[in-house]
Amino acid sequence: MYLRHPYLTLVGATIALLGSALICAAADPPKLQGIYSNMEPSVEQGELIGIEVFILPHIRDDEVAYVALVQFSDGLPTRPQLVDLAIQDDGISFSAVHPIEGEIRFKGSIDMEGLSGRFDALGEVSLPRGESIWQWGASGR
Template sequence: MHLRHRYFSLTGMTVALLGFAIACVAADAPKLQGIYSNMEPSVEQGELIGMEVFILPHVRDDEVAYVALVQFSDGLPTRPQLVDLAIRDDGMSFTAVHPTEGEIGFEGTIDADGLTGRFDALGEVSLPRGESIWQWGASGR
């Protein structure tokens, strides 16, 4: 009877450790798709400042690929642009057209907190993962 109890606890421990290892591996690879935004209203000036990047998956040539809907706002929101994403092991990149800077490239990474990286002409940017400013009415924000 005592031997059987040890067997079950050893089996249980092995299963628990295996589950923990799988969870750790899964936690290291956050999904790319989602909304990344630092866009905020400026109540004093009546403007909208920031940018949003909405990453969406699609299938191209039987492979999963990604596009991003990118919107800038330096007072008034610009027309959103659909851009192709280049995904690499160490990050991602895309090119978009900024209203004052023209065509600019972005190089960055995505983790559980959001999208961080650098635009050619704008410098460093950090966009938290979350909801779009355009969803605020639905969420009560």
């Protein structure tokens, strides 16, 4: 006598596949490349405030390496800087030139939410993963 309903078998298989996909996705570390930005326009003051970091991969000596395009804005956006990104077991770091503070070092980490860490002279920062402020016109934001 056959008691199983064919749809229950299909539902069970679907749940098992989704569960294994979630476990695999949770086990993979987040990709480093992407756009991380807390840059926002200040409508009241007519300024642009924040930091944007765009991490890009490239090949160096037959291995994947990363650079970061870093832009500061403390009223007006500065010229973006291309800096080398150092990757350690406990996170990432790079140095960039801030328009007021001069050369500053960043040390932090990347997770699914974004880039967080500390700039020497600026303190703690959290840059959400997402789109660049310079893409807003295309996305209607």
